[in-house]
Amino acid sequence: MANETRIMESPWDLTTYSWKVEADALNLFVKGLKDKKILGRKCTKCGTVYVPGTSYCRKCLIDIDQVVEVRPEGTLDAFTVNVSDIRGNPVEHPFITCTVKFDGSESLVMGTLEGWQDWHDVREGMRIKVVFKDVTTGALADLAYFQLI
Amino acid sequence: MGKRVAIVGYKQTKHSFDNLVSRERMVYELVKSLYSDIGITKDAIDTFILASNDFTDGRTISEVYIVPRIGAYMKDESKVESDGLNAALYAYMRIQSGLYDTALAIGFSMSGSEFRAPMINSYVMDPAYERPRGLINFHSIAALQARVYMEKYGFKERDLAKLTVKDLKNANNNPYAARREQKPTVDSVLGSRPLYAPLHEAHVSAYADGAAAVVLASEEAAKRITDKPLWITGVGHSMDTYYLGDRDLLRMDSLRSAGEQAYRMAGIKSPKREIDLAELHTNFASEEPVFAEALGLFKEGSGKEVVANGDSNVDGKMPVNPSGGPLGANPINAAGLIRLVDVCAQLNGEAGKNQVKGAKTGLAHGQDGPGAQQNVVFIVRREK
Ligand SMILES: [Zn+2]
Numbered sequence: 001m002a003n004e005t006r007i008m009e010s011p012w013d014l015t016t017y018s019w020k021v022e023a024d025a026l027n028l029f030v031k032g033l034k035d036k037k038i039l040g041r042k043c044t045k046c047g048t049v050y051v052p053g054t055s056y057c058r059k060c061l062i063d064i065d066q067v068v069e070v071r072p073e074g075t076l077d078a079f080t081v082n083v084s085d086i087r088g089n090p091v092e093h094p095f096i097t098c099t100v101k102f103d104g105s106e107s108l109v110m111g112t113l114e115g116w117q118d119w120h121d122v123r124e125g126m127r128i129k130v131v132f133k134d135v136t137t138g139a140l141a142d143l144a145y146f147q148l149i
Numbered sequence: 150m151g152k153r154v155a156i157v158g159y160k161q162t163k164h165s166f167d168n169l170v171s172r173e174r175m176v177y178e179l180v181k182s183l184y185s186d187i188g189i190t191k192d193a194i195d196t197f198i199l200a201s202n203d204f205t206d207g208r209t210i211s212e213v214y215i216v217p218r219i220g221a222y223m224k225d226e227s228k229v230e231s232d233g234l235n236a237a238l239y240a241y242m243r244i245q246s247g248l249y250d251t252a253l254a255i256g257f258s259m260s261g262s263e264f265r266a267p268m269i270n271s272y273v274m275d276p277a278y279e280r281p282r283g284l285i286n287f288h289s290i291a292a293l294q295a296r297v298y299m300e301k302y303g304f305k306e307r308d309l310a311k312l313t314v315k316d317l318k319n320a321n322n323n324p325y326a327a328r329r330e331q332k333p334t335v336d337s338v339l340g341s342r343p344l345y346a347p348l349h350e351a352h353v354s355a356y357a358d359g360a361a362a363v364v365l366a367s368e369e370a371a372k373r374i375t376d377k378p379l380w381i382t383g384v385g386h387s388m389d390t391y392y393l394g395d396r397d398l399l400r401m402d403s404l405r406s407a408g409e410q411a412y413r414m415a416g417i418k419s420p421k422r423e424i425d426l427a428e429l430h431t432n433f434a435s436e437e438p439v440f441a442e443a444l445g446l447f448k449e450g451s452g453k454e455v456v457a458n459g460d461s462n463v464d465g466k467m468p469v470n471p472s473g474g475p476l477g478a479n480p481i482n483a484a485g486l487i488r489l490v491d492v493c494a495q496l497n498g499e500a501g502k503n504q505v506k507g508a509k510t511g512l513a514h515g516q517d518g519p520g521a522q523q524n525v526v527f528i529v530r531r532e533k
Contacts, residue, residue, distance in 0.1 A: 008276060008277055008281070010276045010280055010281060012272070015264050015265060015268055015269060017207040017263055017264055018262065018263045018264070019171075019207070019263065020169070020170060020171045020172070020259070020262065020263065021171050022170075022171045022173060022174055055174070056177060056218070058217035058218075058222040059222060061177075061181065061190075061191050061220045
């Protein structure tokens with residue numbers, strides 16, 4: 001029978017990968033978080049500010065190392081309300097994932113949003129501030145959430 | 150026969166077993182210095198073709214992380230999930246289309262430090278017939294092929310070891326190679342760890358971290374960029390069947406076909422006479438006589454006498470892998486493109502101790518798949 005099909009189980013456990021990642025910009029960002037500061041980098045050629053920083057400017061294709069501190073405040077850019085998990089199951093306490101643009105920076109930072117009662121009232125462009133963890137350790141999780149002002 | 154397309158820039162990294170930097174930094178440094186060498190900026194490149202592989206790169210759409218690093222931010226780019234010489238072929242076709250005047254092709258891999266290449270490669274095998282039994286992989290297929298060649302043509306283990314020593318010595322003279330074997334000899338090759346008989350560790354290419362890039366240009370654009378363009382006079386590519394049982398490992402039909410296409414296009418009647426050197430993408434030393442013969446560079450079955458006479462040495466009648474080939478460095482996805490870069494260096498007299506005197510026409514070969522299932526051939530020629 002030409003259209004016969006069968007199932008064959010076969011592992012696809014490839015390997016453990018030993019990533020080498022550029023650490024300077026990431027280290028700068030988490031070091032800032034430890035001190036409850038938002039640090040990024042600025043391209044001195046075109047003026048673009050990247051938060052978190054990068055080691056190079058993708059527009060000018062040059063290395064950049066000028067550190068800039070931006071105020072831990074900005075505007076809400078985009079958001080979604082997590083009413084389900086990735087499998088489609090409803091979550092007990094819906095929460096908001098959002099992107100935020102810090103004042104003076106061109107790039108967006110992702111996080112969760114607090115300070116709202118009814119998500120229907122949340123609007124792009126609302127002002128936010130960063131809430132850090134009480135005890136920071138120099139990790140991405142030091143940035144606890146964004147709070148609507 | 151289409152437009153004339155030139156290679157106006159080429160560069161490879163100093164390959165290593167651990168380059169100590171991220172792939173993003175590696176390709177960024179390589180491409181920036183290539184642009185600087187030939188006096189252009191990223192704005193001079195119309196289209197970018199990247200060769201990488203999701204499952205050797207460890208993430209999907211593996212080129213996207215690299216795109217801004219090579220100056221392709223907000224520009225036209227595409228990817229081949231295969232060896233780097235396919236990227237050069239794709240770039241060549243894009244220029245042939247007339248829609249683009251310049252193209253960058255790049256291949257990169259971290260196969261030295263970030264994963265175990267032979268293990269990953271074994272997942273290429275067919276899940277119904279081959280993978281469950283674990284009998285064949287890239288290494289054992291090469292061993293099967295080596296055995297067939299050796300039995301048929303009286304090519305002995307010592308002949309293969311001698312050929313391997315030739316490549317390892319060339320690699321020692323190649324500043325870009327990753328592998329440095331102290332005084333390789335027939336005995337040191339035969340004394341290296343046996344893997345799949347007749348193959349030993351010394352016969353296996355050096356999986357490494359590395360990258361290579363070339364800039365291709367239409368005739369008009371080439372004249373703007375350089376006064377010594379290298380012309381791509383012939384290309385060929387061919388794909389054999391996936392199932393090993395349907396392939397002739399000795400004849401290498403897809404390589405044969407790719408070579409014939411390239412020769413026809415370049416107007417080459419006698420590759421033995423008209424080609425000055427060949428850089429072959431050999432993942433194993435034992436592939437060298439098989440590939441070279443399928444390409445008509447040597448008489449069929451002549452491996453023993455080629456080795457005895459030193460015909461494939463740097464100063465031989467038909468130098469094969471004067472760079473040391475992938476035995477010196479085999480960054481997966483870059484290896485075939487490195488062949489092209491090495492051919493270009495030879496044609497411009499930049500190959501140092503491995504220089505083939507008066508080289509004018511070179512052949513570069515790239516391959517992918519177990520047992521070199523898919524093959525690409527480039528013929529490159531210096532004008533003056
Ligand atoms: Zn810039």
